[in-house]
Amino acid sequence: MQQALTLYSYWRSSAAYRVRIGLNLKGLDYAIVPVHLVRDGGQQHAPAYAALNPQELVPALRDGDRVLTQSLAILEYLEETHPQPALLPADAAGRARVRALAQLVACDIHPLNNLRVLQFFDQEWNVPQAERDEWILHWMRTGFAAMEASLAASAQGGRFCHGDAPGLADCCLVPQLYNARRFHLDMEAFPTLRRIEAACLALPAFDAARPENQPDAA
Structure with missing residues (x-):
């Protein structure tokens, strides 16, 4: 077993x-x-x-x-x-595209607003809260703008980041959009990201994973 x-x-x-x-x-x-x-x-x-x-x-x-x-x-x-x-497409080019989108979030946006980075700003450099917030929002806007442009221009799009089934890129995008809303980022400039997010959150797999649905939710 x-x-x-x-x-x-x-x-x-x-x-x-x-x-x-x-x-x-x-x-x-x-x-x-x-x-x-x-x-x-x-x-x-x-x-x-x-x-x-x-x-x-x-x-x-x-x-x-x-x-x-x-x-x-x-x-x-x-x-x-x-x-x-599958979380990844069957073809090599599709897999590379999906991994690039996932890494855009996980490697380029998320690390710059991670808890330990923000704690370092606060505890070691005494960066004021307003400046910390602007740091977070700047890197989210920058990353989301690139992702919006990539997704909106691609013929490989669909209901989700790649085609009509959710995959690795969607697993990364939805949590980062949750973070963006926590920090009150204006999402008006990202209609493709919002459309994909809505399609994802309509699925039970995404809904069950929401932070507020976890056993340790505060």
């Missing part, structure tokens, strides 16, 4: 949110172990969790005796171990 998957997650972490969507799209059963990123100085820094994930970040996914880290690596692992339904 296959051992159950365990996801170490924080309800509002966009990286963990990506993985929850992927697990749900794959129809996989998993248990959630909450890791509160703020309480007790950040439970991700506790010795037991640091032994599990030396980066002291969420998510981490336990599959039997194997522990996986980094959300995109976890999603690619799920794609290889549970190929259907």
